Amino acid sequence: MTHNEEIRSQVLELAETLTDEQLNQKVRDDQWSIMQVMDHLYLMEKNLTNTMKKVLEDGEEKSVDDKPIHLTVDRSRKVDAPSYVVPSDEFITLDEMKDKLYKSRQALQQFESETNEEKRQKKAFPHPVFGLMTVNQWIPFIGYHEERHLDQMKEIKQQIL
Template sequence: MLPNIANLSTQLDNNTALFLDILDTIPADKLMVRNQHTQWTIMESAEHVLMIEQSVCETLQGNTAPVQDRSPDSKVKQIAELFMDFSKRLFVTKPIASKTVYKDIASYSTDFRATRELIKGALEHHPDQECKAFEHNLFGFLTKIEWIYYLIYHTERHLHQITRIEDNLENMPA
């Protein structure tokens, strides 16, 4: 059974609020700090999330086609299992640089919210169709529904990473 699109949109809004609320609690002087236990800074992780969001937003606005031989949400479980298994490390060789370098959370939040609004708008048209503008290297072509879950789980994974980075910074010798 397909998820209710209004409920999925609400889940995306809740995920947005949680992500930005947590970023708001982090002192500005910790956003760009790196130590021996963390490859990424908090801001690099946040910028990576936004870069993925912007790429997916473009994908959602591209050509779509009806799904063949599967349910339009059949890959959600696989996506959740990948991102929510915190015992497994997902490898990106280095922080992926964003087109924009943010100096503060306020300007970052403005861009993140604007991108999420565009994403929600794209979800309103043919949410159960596959997006043909981009094929994910692990999941293949995803429907708009699956891409939204991808973004939610991807953001949750990076929230976990950001919390771990902040904890490491708290334990860093002065």
């Protein structure tokens, strides 16, 4: 979780340098605003935590090799977000978003601390690019996913300033 925490801090630090208006500003109609990227991160973490809980409770045991999830930060390959983690177009304040991100991170931390690592290693569910991943691997994946989008946020920030 250390990597996840470091990246989350960087995401929030970047956001805190901008106004709510700048955070919600879109450079192009076909591109997300920084706030939409943050909303996507919230939706992703919330949904993955819920899925991990369900898989840990109800999923079948599977033997799965670790995947190269560190490659998630490589943005040369575009991956479309599933519909359930696509952010809305509504205006969101940074305070509102920080609250949402805090709650989703709390839920992830609680899940990790209250579940057995060995059991998490025996349960898995598919990633659209990497295929079947253990519940254990999904936890650090969240940090790599946020790191990928942190780079996107930096690019958007350069374009709006």
